[in-house]
Amino acid sequence: MNDQLIKGYFKGLDVAFTYAVTTNAVNGIVLRHNCDPAAAHILGRAVTGALLSAAILPEGQRINVCWKYRGVLRTIIVDAGQDGTVRGFIAPPQLDLEEDNMDKLYGDLGDLQVVTSQTGKILNSGTAPVPLHDVAKDLAYYHCISDQVETGLNVMIGFNADPENPVRFCQGWMIQALPETDVERFDRLRRRMESPAFRELLSREADCEVLACLLTAEEADFSGLHRNVGPAPKFICPCNRDKMEAVVRTLPIPERMELVQKKEDVVILCQFCNKRYELTIDDCITAWNLKSDAGTP
Structure with a gap:
């Protein structure tokens, strides 16, 4: 059926x-x-x-x-x-x-x-x-x-x-x-x-x-x-890379600095579909800058 x-x-x-x-x-x-x-x-x-x-x-x-x-x-x-x-x-x-x-x-x-x-x-x-x-x-x-x-x-x-x-x-x-x-x-x-x-x-x-x-x-x-x-x-799982970048943008400043110092990639696993997203430190910096730009008058 x-x-x-x-x-x-x-x-x-x-x-x-x-x-x-x-x-x-x-x-x-x-x-x-x-x-x-x-x-x-x-x-x-x-x-x-x-x-x-x-x-x-x-x-x-x-x-x-x-x-x-x-x-x-x-x-x-x-x-x-x-x-x-x-x-x-x-x-x-x-x-x-x-x-x-x-x-x-x-x-x-x-x-x-x-x-x-x-x-x-x-x-x-x-x-x-x-x-x-x-x-x-x-x-x-x-x-x-x-x-x-x-x-x-x-x-x-x-x-x-x-x-x-x-x-x-x-x-x-x-x-x-x-x-x-x-x-x-x-x-x-x-x-x-x-x-x-x-x-x-x-x-x-x-x-x-x-x-x-x-x-x-x-x-x-x-x-x-x-x-x-x-x-x-x-x-259907609507997760995508943009949403994962939004997750990265929620990281507090100390954790961002630690990632930059270690130059580690960020790996995020969607709990609903198990899809794996990998963001390089350059991807993270770009995402953080996008948030800053969005808040600029």
Whole structure:
């Protein structure tokens, strides 16, 4: 199945939904960062959760989601746009877990920060503690607590025994309460998303309407599915040499002087795509002078 993103709402129930197939995008990101199975599982679910959340944004907006934990797992950052573009990384990419120990993996209470932006301008941001030791559930918890929007989110990922094509499938489903939602009914839908039947269906190729029917089968007021097809998820990293020169321009004067004295090249590695940028000391001096020139009346 090709990657896809569909959003809409359940007619008669005042509940919005988003459905995403992210297999190809996640596969590329996992390979790019050389993730071990545990890290690939976590990163793939985080990427999909962020894409589901970004899909409901107005056109041109993006979200940057940062999970911070205190166990072996330290950080996951995913940048996703309403246009389906996404990039992300996990630290460390090799978790080396020998046993299924959630406390060791996640540590104590974590933090999750979400920043919404448009054309580089921050529109809003929020941070919340996340206690659930699951990237998808922690993101849903954030939406409930910080955004004050009741949310259910489920992401399933499976793997091949093939290091060149490790991700067999990855897809996710999110529901959010609209203003007139019946809270008890929404809770019923959210619980059904955690049922073995729904999770099994989400673990294989399934049409969006089949998933929706399973959730709404017992809801008498359900009168159909309104759906819109959005841009397909795809990995894109907008890093470039100009942006790396901008990073160099943030160095304080003492560090610049030290670089000049040592005549060392500056090497910058993009954390999202692992592209390596090398700037000679002459490149750095040119970048610093450009900043000075820009500030001259």
